[in-house]
Amino acid sequence: MDLDTFKPTFLIQIEGQDLSKDITQEITSFVFTDNEEELDVLELSVTDRNLQFVDDPLFQEGNEIVARFGYVGNLSPRKKAVIKDIDYDFPENGDPTIRIKAYDKGFKLAGKENQKVWQKPAPGILYSEIAEQIAAANGLTPVVTATKGTHLRVTQSNISDAQFLKELAEKARDRDGEGVSGYVFYIQDDELHFHPRELDQTPLLTLEYFTDTKGLLRSFRPSTQSQGAKGAGVETKTVGVDPRKKDVVEHKANNATTPERTALGKQTYLVDGNTGEGSFKEQETGQIVPSFDRSEGFHEEPRQEPAQDSAEGKFREAELRQVEADAATIGIPQLRAKKNVEIKGVGRKFSGIYYCHSVRHSISGAGYLCELKLKKNALGKGAGDKSAESQGKPNDKEAPPTPQNEPPAMVTIDADSGAVTQGGGNG
Template sequence: MPFTQPQASIFADYEILVNGSSLPGSAQLHITGVTVDEQVNLPTMFALTFGSLDVQEGEVLWLDNSLFSIGNTVEVKLGYRENLATLIIGEITAIEPEFTIDRLPKVMIRGYDRSHRLHRGRHTQTFVQLKDSDIAGQIAQQVGLSSQVEDSGVVHDYILQANQTHMEFLQERAGKINYEVMVEDRNLVFRPTANQDSEIITLTFSDDLLQFYPCMSSASQVNEVKVQGWNPKEKQAIIGRATTGDEGSKMGGEISGAALSQNAFGTAVKTLSDRPIITLAEAEQFAQARFRQLNLELITGEGICRGRTDLRAGKVVQIEGVGRRFSGQYYVTSVLHRYRDSQYQTKFTVRRNAE
């Protein structure tokens, strides 16, 4: 949804559905703020703030209403007048009232998408002769979610989930292969970090991009990652490597973080030997994953734009109007959608792996 007029924010609007039904108009009158906070590899959170609540016969309006009970399903839509989009379908997990002597009570209703269920309880189980993508599919089935997984390629002899929440375990596995974990409604997504995708929207400074604070740093850049392991059957050392050229897409840039730092400061190697690696395929996959993760830290940034429901974590955005060095594609790592006082703004953080 392009923004050609600055006054578009005047027409910002929202819709809240609880258990599939629209919020009563009398409840909407008391809403003072709507927030949706989305981050890669973390549960997406929503928060609804209700202010100036009346106290009648010992009950606080809406605070004591069964409409806002723990576990109820909430759908949050934001946007502009007739063009609203769903940002989250989640579940209420917290009710936070605020009582002060000098004003009427207010309450915040907070909840998360269904990935919060993956944080409940700790589990110990083993997986034999399976890929990480197979394991993600199995865990989704265990918690009653459907799954959308992309083949991770390498079969592991033995993997242990050792007294971990499902999300801790999946994030650990995802981190080793440069994957990301998220839940979209009732669907568990396990896929490669999507910084190689084409951009979905363009943000232009002084148009819909209001503030942008990028930082280019060579601090974490290396031109080689080396992973060392040991094969107990063959009694042989295993070494997997990833070097300049293995960074994948340069996101429209000309020179990667690895090459940029090598040209400026010479060779730098990061060696990893603290994880159980028993096959060459595992070592090479882990080396490439860590190399790409480090490259993606070359440029980091945060910004604020006019409210955009199509700006989502895990997507790629094109940023323009900020000079040759910092204009280009960025991978979005977090997005905060905020509606307050009839105004809608989106705050975001991004990363890029090349100049």
């Protein structure tokens, strides 16, 4: 990976018009944050010393921005966002400044709360069909994997389309199996994504602490969430009622019952949710969730209960927060959220593949830097004797090697004349 780190740059279009050099030279800060769980955000700080940009039609709410960033000859893919927030600062001393915030098109789905019943004649509607319909209604291209399991009706109760799709994603699955439930939903440019999280993908690149001669990885700060590996608090349970049997039904998901999930490590600590805390924490397993899915009724018996899908999805989300880490690197335009990266040189416990759920690209007077937020659902072999072996399918794929600088050729120089006598080539 050859990066000319002395020449970071960015290219910006607003409403299809390229910003000229006399405008871009007034941009003092460029930040793009690529997120999975939140909206992507593009932030610009513009010096407006002559007040020429306050009324400029380009720098107004509702305009679409297309940006690329990185280095000359090595730019990121195009990123699209829509200007939503603009702050103006007219200080007593110094130049006026405009701060622009633009968000991805997911803001269309995140605002209005809707109440709707999604239904379709027997055999019923799929979660993936709901995602496709929401994409079409918002002018987005669906990137959707067909789900398993039909439903006569699915209720959206006074929540936004974005929150609704997140809830469906947590219990969606594309095949039958043990531990296969769990999709991810996000907006990428003009696309609506609703499909399994790709934990089994090959890492995008390797970042190595200290020993990497290119110095890509500046810092790495991991933290674990673990309070015991055994007991009632290491699983997620859904509780509902079977209207046909007039009886309570329970479904559980834990390390042993979800062997078909992808594991980003060998060992696992599962947090005991029964720790005396007043409320269940998002990163803990042990939550008990009411489920009404079974009560809706089916025209035929499902291959897998919806309540089991919900239990597995919540367990996988909690387990994926078992290890969380912050990393800082030099600017790498290829870094993206929703991708795997491999971390080396931080001990057997923490070295391995991580899922990147947020990347912040920042270009300013300090240069081009990246800040990553990573998570991982298992630890390495250095986790200790109190850990248990993860029962998931391991991701053993290796990232492409990071190119290393070749050492300079050895030469011999005559001490009297200064002439190169050996190893200097023909030049």
